[in-house]
Every structure is written in C-alpha cells, then in structure tokens.
Amino acid sequence: MPNITALDNLPTLLFGIVSVTSLILYLLEHRSNQELVKRIEDTGFKKTEEKTSSLLRRALDKAKKIIFRAQEESIVLTSESKSTLKRFESEYERQLSQELSRALDVFNKYLEELKKQSKQAHLLSEESIKTRSDEIFRQFESNLSIAMDSELAGVRAMIEDYKKQQLSLVEENIIAMLEKTLSLVVGKKISLGDQIDLVYEALDKAKAEKFIM
Amino acid sequence: MVADLLDQLLANTYTQTEALSRLRALRDLILVQLFGSKTKSTRAERPPSPDGMGPTGQQTLWLTSLDKDFYSQFNRKNVYGLFDSLEREIKKNKPLVIYLPFELPEESVTDLGQRLRKNFGKNFLAEIKIDPLLIAGCSLVWNGIYKDYSIRQKITDNRERILAMIGEYIKK
Numbered sequence: 001m002p003n004i005t006a007l008d009n010l011p012t013l014l015f016g017i018v019s020v021t022s023l024i025l026y027l028l029e030h031r032s033n034q035e036l037v038k039r040i041e042d043t044g045f046k047k048t049e050e051k052t053s054s055l056l057r058r059a060l061d062k063a064k065k066i067i068f069r070a071q072e073e074s075i076v077l078t079s080e081s082k083s084t085l086k087r088f089e090s091e092y093e094r095q096l097s098q099e100l101s102r103a104l105d106v107f108n109k110y111l112e113e114l115k116k117q118s119k120q121a122h123l124l125s126e127e128s129i130k131t132r133s134d135e136i137f138r139q140f141e142s143n144l145s146i147a148m149d150s151e152l153a154g155v156r157a158m159i160e161d162y163k164k165q166q167l168s169l170v171e172e173n174i175i176a177m178l179e180k181t182l183s184l185v186v187g188k189k190i191s192l193g194d195q196i197d198l199v200y201e202a203l204d205k206a207k208a209e210k211f212i213m
Numbered sequence: 214m215v216a217d218l219l220d221q222l223l224a225n226t227y228t229q230t231e232a233l234s235r236l237r238a239l240r241d242l243i244l245v246q247l248f249g250s251k252t253k254s255t256r257a258e259r260p261p262s263p264d265g266m267g268p269t270g271q272q273t274l275w276l277t278s279l280d281k282d283f284y285s286q287f288n289r290k291n292v293y294g295l296f297d298s299l300e301r302e303i304k305k306n307k308p309l310v311i312y313l314p315f316e317l318p319e320e321s322v323t324d325l326g327q328r329l330r331k332n333f334g335k336n337f338l339a340e341i342k343i344d345p346l347l348i349a350g351c352s353l354v355w356n357g358i359y360k361d362y363s364i365r366q367k368i369t370d371n372r373e374r375i376l377a378m379i380g381e382y383i384k385k
Contacts, residue, residue, distance in 0.1 A: 171372075171376050174375075174376065174379060175368065175369075175372060175375070175376075178368060178375065179346070179348065179365060179368060182348050182349075182364065182368070183314070183345065183346065183348045186348050186349050186364065187314070187315065190349060192315075192318075192321070195314075195315060195349060196317075196321055196324075196325075198349050198350040198351070198364075199311070199313065199325070199350065199351045200328065201350070201362075202350050202351045202352075202353070202362030202363075203328070203329070203332070203351075203353075205362055206353055206355075206360065206362065207332055207333075211353065211355060211358075211360055212309060212333055212353070212355050
C-alpha cells in the first residue's frame with residue numbers, strides 16, 4: 001500500500017523536479033543572459049541585444065521544450081504509474097482472491113473433517129452407550145435373579161423350619177397324649193403284683209448293667 | 214458294738230427315713246428308761262403319722278420286737294455316744310432312691326427291701342418316692358446318677374417308631 005502512494009506521487013514528483021530543474025536552468029540562463037546583456041551593453045548594445053534576445057528566445061524555447069517534455073514525461077509517467085498501479089491492484093486482487101479461495105477450501109475441508117470426526121465420535125458414543133446400557137441391564141437382571149433366588153431359598157427354608165417346628169409340636173403333643181392316656185389306663189388296668197414285677201425287672205436290669213454296685 | 218446294734222436296728226428296717234425315725238423312737242424310749250420322764254415332752258411334740266396308728270404305734274411294735282439283750286447294751290454313760298454313732302452310720306449309708314408311680318404298701322416295702330439286701334448286701338437301704346408320670350416301672354438314683362427304667366422312658370426311646378406307626382395308621 002505505501003508503494004502505491006509513492007507511485008501516485010511519482011509523476012508529481014517528477015514534474016516538480018523537472019520544473020525546478022527547468023526553473024534553475026532558466027534562471028541560470030537568465031543570469032548568463034543578463035551578463036551577456038551587460039557585455040553587450042559594454043561592447044555594443046544592439047548586437048548584443050539581438051544576440052541576447054535571440055539567446056533569450058532560444059532559451060525560452062528550450063525551456064518550453066523542456067517543460068513540455070517534462071510535462072509529457074510526467075503525464076506518461078503518471079499514466080504508466082496508474083496502469084502499473086492498476087496492474088498491481090488487479091494482480092494483488094487476483095492473488096488475494098486466490099489465497100482467500102485456497103484458505104476457504106482449506107477451512108471447508110477442515111470443517112468437513114471436523115464434521116466427519118464428530119459424526120464418528122457421535123456414532124461411537126452412541127454405540128458405547130448402548131453397549132454399556134446393555135451390560136448394566138444384564139448385570140441388573142442377573143443380580144435381581146440372584147437376589148430373588150436367595151430370597152426364595154430363604155423363604156422356603158423358613159417354611160420348612162416352620163413345618164418342622166409344627167410337626168415336632170404335633171409329635172410332642174401325640175407323645176404327651178399317649179403318656180397321659182397310658183398313665184390313666186395303666187394304673188387301672190395293671191394289678192399291684194404286675195406293677196411290682198415291673199419294678200423288680202427294672203432292679204434286675206440295673207444290677208445286670210452294674211448301675212448299682 | 215455299734216455294728217451289732219446297727220445290724221439289729223436295720224434287721225427289719227429297709228429305708229433310711231424309717232431307720233432314722235425308729236432310731237429317734239428308740240432313743241426316746243431308752244432315755245426315758247435311763248433318765249426318767251424328763252424326755253417325755255419330745256414325744257408329744259412329734260406330729261402323728263398319716264396311717265392313724267401314730268408314730269408310737271408302728272414303732273411300738275418294732276420296739277417290742279427288739280430283745281432285752283439289745284436294750285441292755287445301753288447305759289447312762291454310753292447312751293448318747295451310741296446313738297450319735299448309730300445315727301452317723303445310718304446317714305453314711307448311701308440309699309438307693311426308687312421312684313415309683315404308685316404308693317407301695319408296707320408289706321411290699323418289706324419284700325422289696327429283702328430283695329435289695331439279697332442282691333446288694335446286708336443293711337442295704339432304699340428311699341422310696343412317688344412320681345406318677347412314670348406310668349409303670351420305676352426310675353432309680355444311685356450315687357447321684359439318675360436312670361429311668363419306666364414305661365415313660367420306653368415310650369421316649371421308641372418315639373420314632375410309635376410316631377411312624379401312628380402315621381401309617383392315619384394314612385390308612
């Protein structure tokens with residue numbers, strides 16, 4: 001950008017330089033002409049005046065030519081610099097647009113890649129969630145079935161215990177009834193002699209077992 | 214001397230309780246004989262026995278069954294010593310405790326006592342107690358060990374068989 005500004009000022013600068021140069025030349029010429037005029041004054045005024053005027057005319061022509069040339073050159077320079085600037089601008093635009101489009105392409109490709117990766121990640125996470133949830137569900141099912149089995153086994157064991165307790169109570173009652181019945185019946189049905197015989201049998205058994213020594 | 218007296222004392226006495234009771238009655242009698250009527254009050258304090266004859270009744274029969282030689286061995290000097298020794302000997306004797314489901318009559322007690330002495334030695338004493346739950350037969354305690362020979366124990370020993378038989382009967 002600074003280059004473009006310099007290019008813009010270049011014709012003006014050139015024009016300025018040429019003008020200044022022309023002016024300086026003009027002034028130098030003018031001075032020399034004045035000196036010449038003086039000499040002419042000193043040596044012969046008309047001749048010198050003609051010479052001087054012709055010199056002046058020649059100098060003015062030259063200066064005009066120079067100025068004209070400088071103007072032409074400055075115009076040409078300006079146009080050249082403008083065209084150069086335009087070329088440069090267009091080239092710069094072209095390159096910029098190229099770079100922009102390339103960058104856009106790269107960015108779009110990157111976006112595409114990102115989209116693809118995120119899609120993949122999404123699929124993966126969905127799959128892993130599904131797998132994990134399946135696993136959790138299976139685990140839960142197995143734990144539940146184990147807990148239920150153990151609970152059922154516990155309940156069955158309790159029922160069995162209760163049945164055994166009740167049966168044992170019934171058996172106790174049966175035996176107690178039998179003993180009670182026998183105690184009521186035997187006392188009336190067995191004679192004293194038979195009772196005493198049973199006692200003697202017990203004593204004999206005790207002796208045989210060496211319970212009494 | 215004490216042994217002879219003990220043998221005579223226990224000749225017709227088969228339980229420890231009765232032996233001690235007879236000894237007390239004998240002591241009362243001999244003390245009265247030796248020292249006069251001062252000891253009469255001890256007899257009056259004793260409660261009457263349930264058979265109605267009174268302790269003096271049955272014991273009087275027994276006391277009169279003892280011969281004079283027996284009584285002549287007691288004098289004022291040795292009476293207390295002898296009775297203490299006799300009591301100690303009776304208490305030292307370990308009786309066989311017999312639990313019966315019924316009350317045994319007196320003559321049956323004598324028969325039982327004689328049978329015990331025939332089987333287990335002279336001066337063997339028993340102690341008869343009542344346990345109606347035995348149903349029939351008896352249970353014995355000897356040296357602190359209890360053994361049940363009654364019908365009740367037989368039922369307990371054959372409990373499973375009895376219950377099986379009842380179960381089969383119910384199924385029919």
